[in-house]
Amino acid sequence: MSKPKVGVFGFTGCGGCQLEILNLEDQLLDLVSAVDIVHFREAITEYSDDYDIALVEGSVTTKHGVERIEKIGDIAKIIVAVGACACTGGLNCLKNLYGLEKAKDLVYGDKKDWIDTIETKPIDKYVKVDYMARGCPPNRFEIVDVIRSLILGRKPEIPNYPVCVECKRNGNTCVYELGMTCLGPITRAGCDSRCPNSVSGCEGCRGIIDNPNVNAQKDVLEEYGLTVEDIMENFNLYNACKKIEQK
C-alpha cells in the first residue's frame, strides 16, 4: 500500500474542523505516519499541489473561493467535505437568509463595497464530493474513519439513521420529556448524539437523513405544544441552505 497524499484545505469556516483533526491526540502520530500530509495550513508550512485526497473544510462564500475549490476539484482524486460548512453550508448560510446587501450594510456600513462576498454554498455545489464527515464540528473519530477507509479502499460507514438511535444506545432521557426541542429524529447520526448526551436538543448540524418523516416531526411538536417556527429557528442554524421538501 503506498501512502496516499492528503491535503487539508480551509474555506469559510471557523477552523474547528481542522482543529478536530489536531485534537486526535493519541491517534495523531499514527495519522501522520499512515498518510502523507502534503498540505495543511493550520499545522504545516510546506505545501504542495500534488495530492490524492483533499479534505475540505468551510463553505464557499467568495469569488476567489470558487476559483480555489474548482482547482482542488481538478487535482484531487477524492474529495471529502469535512464539517457542516462544507457539507451543508452550515451556519454561514444564515447570511443568505438576510440577503447579501443587507448583511454587508449591517456589518461594514458605507465601506461595504470593499468586501468580496457571494451567496454561501456548500462545496458540492462546485465540485463532486465523494464523502462527507458531517457535523459542527465533525466527530473526529469519523474523520479518522473516513481517512482509514480511504487508505483501505473501502466505503466509509456514515449512518443514514437518525440521531435518536445513538441517543438511545447511550441511554439518554429524551429531551422532549424534559421540555426541550430536538431535531434528533430527522438528523443524520454519527456524532454519538453529543447534544442529547449533554441534555441539549440536537440542532441538526449533521444535516437531514435521506427520508425524514417531516410530517411526523410536526405532529410531535404539536403534541409538545410547540410550533414549526420554533423548530425552524433551530433547523435554520445549520440547514438554511437546504430546504426540506414538505412531503
Place this chain on the structure above:
Amino acid sequence: MANTFSIEEENVSRVEGHGDLVLDVKNKKIEKLQFRIPESPRFFEAMLVGRKWDTPSHITSRICGICSVAHTYASIKATEAAMGINNINDQILKLRKLIFHHECVQSNVLHVYFLAAPDFFGVGSAISLVDSHPEVVNIALRVKKMANDMVRIIGGRAVHPIRTVVGGFTKLPTIQEMHQMKEMLQAAYPDLENSLEVLKTLDIPDFERETEYISISDPVDYALYDGNIKSTDGWEIDDQDYLDKINEKVVKHSTGKHSWASRDAYLVGALARFNNNYDQLSDNAKQYAEELGLKPLNYNPFMNNIAQFVEIVHSVDDSIKLIDELLEEGLDEDKAIVDVKPKAGRGVGVVEAPRGLLIHDYTYDDEGKVEKANLIIPTNQNYANIEKDLEEMVPQIIDKSEDEIKLACEMLIRAYDPCISCSTHFLNVKLVNK
C-alpha cells in the same frame, strides 16, 4: 544585503490566504507596509439579528474553533447582562472559570509548541518536529489532551461546547469526573517542568517597542472570565462602558477592522494579561516566569509565547484549586442553571479569549430577539499594533538578508498568535527585488 525589495504574498487571490504581509522597501526606507486579512467576511453581526436569546452563543461559538469557549461566554455574558440576570451562583461561576482556563491552555499549547516552537528549532512545521524533537511533540500532545479532556468533560465537547448556555450548564460533570480532572491536572506537572527546561534554551529575539497593553483585570483572580477593562496606560473602566475607550474602524486593505484606545494602537493577549495582572498569578507561575526572564512590564512582543506558557502553569494551579473548592462544596444539579426570562435591553460581555480581549455587545427587543450586535475580536485589535511593530523592527534589521528579514517578520506576527490559520501559512511569501 537588500536595500530595495518588496515582500508580497504570491497571488493573493489564488493561494488561500487568511493573512498576509505587504512590505515594500526602497533604499532602506519603508514605502509601504500593510498587514492584511483577506479572510472571507462572515457577517456574524448580521446573522445574529432576529435570533432568539438562547442561540447567539451557539452561533458566535462558530466564529473561531480555537476560541469557541471565549465566544460562547462573551455571548452568554452579554445576554445575561441584557436580561438582567445577576444570580449566577458560585458553582456555575467556578465551572465557567474552569472551562475557560482550559480553552486557554488548549490554545496556548497549540501556539507555543506547534506554531512557535518549530521556528525556534528551525524546522518547517510541527510534523517535522515529530522527527527532530519527538519529546517536545509528546509533551505538547499530552498537555493538549489534558486541556481538551477538561473542556470535553465540562462543556460536552472539545470544540464548540454544548453544555454552556445562558443561565448556567445543561449538565454538570460527575463527582467521579471531577476527581478524574484533578488527576489529569496533577499529572501535567512533570511535562511543564520539562517544558521549562526546553524553553530556557530558546533564543528569543531582543526587540522592544513601548505600546499600550489592554486586558481585563480583577482584584482576586488572574482575570480570564470576568473583570474590568484595564490598560497599562493607567486607565480602568467597567466592562459595560467599553465604548468609552475602545474604537474601531474599517480599513481598506483588510476585512478585519482596526482598533485603537489611548494611542494609535494597542496590544491584547497573553502578554497584556501578564503585564496587567502579574500579581494574581499563582506563586508557581510567578516562579516559572522568573526563570524564563519574564517580568512586568515587558514590551517585547516575542515574549508573548513565554507569557502563554506561564499562563498554562497558572491555569493548572488555579484549576486544581477550583476543583478542590467545588468538591468540598459538593455539586448540586438543581443549581446547574438559573431561570432566564427574556426582556428588552442592552448588554455587553467582555472576556479574555486566549489571544486577547473579546467583546460582544447585544441589544434585545421585548421578545428576547437580537436587534443589534457588535463584536470586537482580539485578532482585529492587534492588527494596527502589528503594523507599528513591523514598522519599527524592519529598519532595525534592514541589513540582514531577505530571508532573515522575512523570517523575523513572520515570527513577530506569529508571536501575536493572530489565529492559527494566519500564523502558519502566512509564511509562503514571495520576495521580489525591485
Place this chain on the structure above:
Amino acid sequence: MTIEAKEKEKDSIYKPFIATIKGIKELSSTEKQFDIQIDDKETREAFNFKPGQFVELTVFGLGEAPFSIPSSPNNKDYFELCIRNVGNVSGALHKMKEGDKVGIRGPFGKGHFPYEEMKDNNVVIVAGGLGMAPVRSLIKYVLENRDDYKRVIIIYGSINPDYLLYKDELEEWQKRDDVEVRLTVDEPCEGWQGEVGVCTNLIPGIDCPVDESYVVVCGPPVMYKFVIKELEKKCFKPEKVFLSLERRMECGVGKCNHCHIGDKMTCVDGPVFSLWEIRNLKEAI
C-alpha cells in the same frame, strides 16, 4: 491449574479461523473464484460442509460477509468460493493475491440441499446469475455420485454469455450424455447457441415426472416469484422444491437477526428452504 489452561480461550462463535488463499481464477468480468485452505490442519479436517451451506469470510480491517460454498464437499483439502465484486469485503477480496490471509467461520446453515433424500430422483436445477455458486456444490456432488440419481437437468440463465459462470465446466457438462444443460441469456452475442430470454421460460419444457423430481432454485431476488409460479403450474411438489435465499447477515449464527424472514432465520434455518416452508413464510419472496 497451569497458565495455559487458565488462558485457554473461551469459545467464541464470532472468532474466525485463519485461512490462506491458495488459488484465484477469473470467472467473468465481475466474479472470481478463490481456493481457500484453512491453515490449521485439525480444523481443516473437521471442516465438513453440505451442498448449500455457506461460510462467513473476514477480510481483516474491512469486515465480514457470507458466501456460499460452490465446490464439492468431497474435496477435503480446500474449498472454493465464487465472489462477485459488489462492495467492501468482496472488493477487497478481488484485490487480494495468492498467499493472502482471510478469516473463515462456518460452515453455517441447517437448511442445505437434501442431497441424500434426492437419491433415486430426478434433479432439476434452476439457477440465475450468481445463483450458480450455491447450486454448483450440489451439481458437483451429484455428478460425483452420478449413479445414485436419475436424470440431471440444469437450467441456467444470465444477462449475457460473458456473465455465465464456470463456462468450461458448463461445456464439459454439455458434452456429457447423462446431464441435460439448458442455457439462456437475456442479451445474446454473436454465435450464441443457447436460448434467449429469462430462465423461467425453460421451466414449462421440463419433462420429468414431478413425483420423482427434486427442483433446486437459486438466483437474484426478483427471479423467485416467477420461477415458483411456473413450477406450481407444472405441479411440482412443494416439499420437493428447494430454494436458496439471500438476506443481509451480520453474524451467520442466528443472533444478529438481520436475515429474519417471517418466523425463520435465513442463516440457521436456511439458507435453503423448501417451497413448502416458504409458502407459509410471508415476505420470503
Place this chain on the structure above:
Amino acid sequence: MQYKILKKNKYQDFVKGLIEDYNFIGPTKKDKSVHDFVPLNSIEELDTNYLKTTIPPAKKILFPPNEKLIEYEIGDEIKVKPVIESSETVLFGINAWDINGMNFLDKFFSKDFVDENYWDKRDKLTVIGMDTEPTENNFALSMDTEYATDGFDLYLHDLGDRYFVRVNTPKGNELVEKYVDFDDASENDFKDFDKYMDDYRAQFSNKVNIKSFYDNFEMIYNDEEFWKKIAKNCFSCGSCNLVCPTCFCFNVKDDLKLDLKTGEKTREWDSCMIPEYGLVAGGHNFRPNKENRLKQRYRCKLKTYFDKFGQYACVGCGRCIEACLAKINIAEDINSVKKEVNV
C-alpha cells in the same frame, strides 16, 4: 424455592454487605423523569423506588450497546483473540418484567449457537429482584410477566414492615446466610404475601388482549391499510427497539486502528425499524417501507418467539410506547387487531 423473611431493620446491613463485596449495580435517580442502573458505591445512591428506566438494566449489562467481540493483529501471521469480559456482579432492584425480559434473552442467546459474550456475563450475574410500580403504559400483567418464577437468585417483595424473600438458587441461599439473619416465612407471611400480590396486580391498569392478536395476526398480515395507518408517523428511528428489554439485533463493525496493524470487531445495537436493516448488496431492500418493518417487529415480538420458546418477545414494560415520539403504541395496536378483525 425457599421462602424467607428479611426484617426492614436488617435491610441496610444486607445491602451494605453486598455493596462492599461485589461489583454492585442498582437503580439511582438520573433526572426528573428516569432512573438508571449504574455501579453504586454506597447505599445512599441506591433508590429502588423507581418508575422507569430508559434502557433495561439486564440488557445493558449482558448485551451492552457496544461490545468488543474479537481483537486481531496483522503481522506475518494474523492473530485473532476472542474478547469475553466479565466479573462477578450483583444486579439489585430489577423488577419482574425486566427479569422475564432477561429470561427471554437467556433462551435466545443459547438457541442454536451459544453466545459466550452474553453467557459469560450472565453466569457471573447475581440477580436480586424487587417489585416496582408499573407506569400507565405498562401491560405486563396481560403478558404474564408481572411475576418472575425464574431467572433470579433472590426476590424481595416489600410487605411494608418486612420483605418477603423468595430464594431461587443456591447462590441466593449463600447470600441469605452471609450477612444478616433471615427468618423462615410463616403461614401468616404467606397469607400477607398473597394479599400483597393481589394488590400489586391491581395496579396494572393497561390491559391487552394478546391472545386475540396472536390468533388473528396472520389474518391482518395482508391488510395494508391497517399497517399503513399505524405506521404513518413512524420516524424509522429505532427508539422502540433500542429501549426494549428483549430486542437483540446488532451490527458488526470491523475497526482497524490507524496503525494499520491492530484491530477489533465490535457489535452495536441495531434496529429492525431502520431502512438499511434489510438492504443487501446490489441495492435490493427486503423491507423498504416503514409499514413492512413495523409489521415484522410485531411479528417478532408477538408471534415468532411464542412459537419457538413459548414466550413472547414482549414483556409489556411499555418502554417503547414512552420512547416513541410518533406515539405508536404497541398496546393499543394489539387491541386494535381484535376490533379490525371483528368488523
